[in-house]
Amino acid sequence: MNIHEYQAKQLLKKYCIAVPDGNVATTPEEARTIAESLGPGKSVIKAQVHTGGRGKAGGVLVAATGEEAFQAAKKIIGMTLVTNQTGPAGKLVRKVWVERATAIARELYLAVVLDRTAQKLAVIASPQGGMDIEEVAASHPELIFTTHVSPGQQLWPFQTQKLLHGCGLDGAQVQAGTGIIANLVRLAWEKEATLVEINPLAVTNDGSLVALDAKINFDDSSLSRQPAIAALDDIDQTDALELEAKQNGLNYVRLNGNVGTMVNGAGLAMATMDIIKMAGAEPANFLDVGGGASEDAIAKGFEIILRDKNVGAILFNVFGGILRCDILASGIVAAAKRVKPKVPLIIRIEGTNVQEGRAILAKSGLDFTMAGSMKDAAEKIAKVASTL
Amino acid sequence: MSILVNKETRIVVQGITGREGMFHTEKMIEYGTNVVAGVTPGKGGQTALGVPVFNNVFDAVKETQADVSIVFVPARFAADAACEASEAGIRLVVVIAEHIPVMDMMRAKAFFKEHGTLMIGPNCPGIITPGECKLGIMPGYIHKKGTIGIISRSGTLTYEVVHQLTSVGIGQSTCIGIGGDPIGGMNFIDLLKLFNEDSQTGAVCLIGEIGGDAEEQAAEYIQEHFKKPVFGFIAGLTAPPGKRMGHAGAIISGSKGKAGNKIEALERAGITVVRNLGDFGAIVEKSIGH
Numbered sequence: 190m191n192i193h194e195y196q197a198k199q200l201l202k203k204y205c206i207a208v209p210d211g212n213v214a215t216t217p218e219e220a221r222t223i224a225e226s227l228g229p230g231k232s233v234i235k236a237q238v239h240t241g242g243r244g245k246a247g248g249v250l251v252a253a254t255g256e257e258a259f260q261a262a263k264k265i266i267g268m269t270l271v272t273n274q275t276g277p278a279g280k281l282v283r284k285v286w287v288e289r290a291t292a293i294a295r296e297l298y299l300a301v302v303l304d305r306t307a308q309k310l311a312v313i314a315s316p317q318g319g320m321d322i323e324e325v326a327a328s329h330p331e332l333i334f335t336t337h338v339s340p341g342q343q344l345w346p347f348q349t350q351k352l353l354h355g356c357g358l359d360g361a362q363v364q365a366g367t368g369i370i371a372n373l374v375r376l377a378w379e380k381e382a383t384l385v386e387i388n389p390l391a392v393t394n395d396g397s398l399v400a401l402d403a404k405i406n407f408d409d410s411s412l413s414r415q416p417a418i419a420a421l422d423d424i425d426q427t428d429a430l431e432l433e434a435k436q437n438g439l440n441y442v443r444l445n446g447n448v449g450t451m452v453n454g455a456g457l458a459m460a461t462m463d464i465i466k467m468a469g470a471e472p473a474n475f476l477d478v479g480g481g482a483s484e485d486a487i488a489k490g491f492e493i494i495l496r497d498k499n500v501g502a503i504l505f506n507v508f509g510g511i512l513r514c515d516i517l518a519s520g521i522v523a524a525a526k527r528v529k530p531k532v533p534l535i536i537r538i539e540g541t542n543v544q545e546g547r548a549i550l551a552k553s554g555l556d557f558t559m560a561g562s563m564k565d566a567a568e569k570i571a572k573v574a575s576t577l
Numbered sequence: 578m579s580i581l582v583n584k585e586t587r588i589v590v591q592g593i594t595g596r597e598g599m600f601h602t603e604k605m606i607e608y609g610t611n612v613v614a615g616v617t618p619g620k621g622g623q624t625a626l627g628v629p630v631f632n633n634v635f636d637a638v639k640e641t642q643a644d645v646s647i648v649f650v651p652a653r654f655a656a657d658a659a660c661e662a663s664e665a666g667i668r669l670v671v672v673i674a675e676h677i678p679v680m681d682m683m684r685a686k687a688f689f690k691e692h693g694t695l696m697i698g699p700n701c702p703g704i705i706t707p708g709e710c711k712l713g714i715m716p717g718y719i720h721k722k723g724t725i726g727i728i729s730r731s732g733t734l735t736y737e738v739v740h741q742l743t744s745v746g747i748g749q750s751t752c753i754g755i756g757g758d759p760i761g762g763m764n765f766i767d768l769l770k771l772f773n774e775d776s777q778t779g780a781v782c783l784i785g786e787i788g789g790d791a792e793e794q795a796a797e798y799i800q801e802h803f804k805k806p807v808f809g810f811i812a813g814l815t816a817p818p819g820k821r822m823g824h825a826g827a828i829i830s831g832s833k834g835k836a837g838n839k840i841e842a843l844e845r846a847g848i849t850v851v852r853n854l855g856d857f858g859a860i861v862e863k864s865i866g867h
Contacts, residue, residue, distance in 0.1 A: 305759045305789040323831045340683040381680050411678040440823045455823025456731020456786055459812035460854045466815045467853055477823040508733045510716035541716055564855030
């Protein structure tokens with residue numbers, strides 16, 4: 190689960206990490222009030238949406254007065270921000286964060302992240318802050334400093350020093366940096382975050398360290414025991430169909446193609462998408478109906494897929510293992526009769542009791558094309574796709 | 578031979594009296610798996626499906642000499658249960674549950690290392706040595722005893738591959754689902770090492786998906802050390818970046834974890850990568866015959 194920058198900054202503050210003074214606004218009037226309350230000097234107005242690249246897309250503006258803050262917020266709130274991460278549809282901005290502008294001497298990078306290769310949490314620091322860390326890793330790998338932390342533990346002082354010296358910090362800044370790293374690691378363990386990224390961590394003109402931007406991801410599997418974190422979820426940031434699917438226990442991801450898919454199991458669902466592409470069409474979605482694939486789940490799956498108007502055909506691909514194909518076939522028939530999909534339906538079932546399952550489908554009166562193997566399914570999709 | 582489990586393996590089922598535990602234990606026993614004990618706290622002394630139930634794994638090991646455990650307890654308690662098995666001296670723990678908190682798995686992993694315990698999973702179908710031992714939730718009958726080892730990050734995708742192989746008459750030595758989570762137990766390389774030394778296994782199928790770099794690392798290992806033919810498949814060529822595709826571990830982060838890069842790495846290592854899933858059985862058959 191992702192949270193907004195303003196939520197991340199409020200959390201960092203609770204963990205004694207300095208962030209610029211500021212507050213969140215949902216209207217231009219509120220933005221003006223906040224800017225004025227911050228006192229004299231410039232303020233920064235930042236769009237609060239779950240994406241990087243907000244500055245380049247026009248989602249971050251600087252204001253010298255309360256009136257300018259009002260105008261900036263008026264421009265940003267209600268705009269659809271399109272960045273390299275949002276896709277062409279973009280994301281609607283409903284809130285802005287208004288903070289006091291910081292006089293920056295230098296920008297660093299600091300993060301605690303789940304490192305899958307090491308199977309541990311990594312702490313990463315770089316003197317090249319303010320840019321995409323992957324770009325730094327590619328162009329200047331010698332400027333990335335990484336160390337690992339044992340489960341539930343803190344770094345040893347030598348590890349922290351290696352990171353901070355790598356960032357070119359000295360004297361009192363090392364002490365401040367040591368505190369920030371310890372608090373970031375503590376936050377990751379306590380709140381079960383898989384990414385806590387401060388980019389940039391600013392060295393200000395007066396030499397202090399301030400988190401200017403922050404991104405935090407939490408482990409979805411931990412949310413049931415992290416109610417305070419779960420409450421930070423902003424459902425407006427999730428695609429409406431994906432949200433509805435999730436609430437019904439389905440794993441659905443919307444894509445841009447024209448052939449919908451419904452599959453049991455994530456790996457097979459991805460492979461089914463890939464086969465659609467190879468057949469010359471484009472998958473409209475990823476949908477894992479889960480191991481149970483009950484009639485209700487299938488019916489809901491049909492409804493969600495068909496809500497996407499680009500969908501011109503649906504491929505149903507289920508491998509019945511423990512779940513028998515005859516029970517599955519009855520579920521498909523009942524669900525299809527309820528939802529009445531008006532697009533071509535290609536059904537491929539395989540596995541336990543597949544003959545009985547196919548017989549049930551054949552006798553159902555349902556209008557569909559039966560596919561045998563995966564290969565056969567691909568060919569049948571290719572045929573349908575040529576008419577879409 | 579086979580790897581990890583065979584007909585001698587003595588199995589304890591943790592959570593045997595739960596709905597999932599009971600259902601799958603019955604299927605495992607039907608398959609001929611040597612289930613010697615079950616564990617459910619508070620139900621010690623009872624029997625379930627003819628199997629003695631103990632209050633904890635320590636008692637189960639002491640009374641039945643169980644050496645391998647399968648954990649069917651809910652996600653919130655699964656890491657704890659697996660660590661109990663580890664401390665009780667169990668050699669190999671298989672964890673089926675999905676949605677185990679990442680931090681739990683990280684702690685458990687360190688615990689297993691300390692105790693020298695092997696772990697498979699979580700979020701996986703388990704392990705099967707066809708004709709000998711079914712330790713998991715996979716449909717037993719699609720398998721056939723033979724010479725192909727299978728290592729996979731996915732459940733139903735593996736069933737599909739196994740089904741295609743069996744349909745063309747090609748059997749399997751041992752099939753292992755290593756699971757779809759970012760933090761897990763044994764990885765591709767750990768298992769390739771075992772298959773390398775296993776006389777029954779003549780070739781291996783490696784089934785991967787987007788996310789992480791386990792396939793790239795496996796490719797490097799295979800190129801340098803693996804002596805047998807490998808057939809690869811990677812799911813998720815059409816998956817968009819930044820989106821979790823069902824499995825917690827199936828996500829492209831920035832430039833990392835893309836299917837294309839994995840396929841390239843495998844092919845560079847001399848591995849036959851099947852592009853169209855529908856061709857899997859036919860390609861293996863053509864390459865190695867029966």
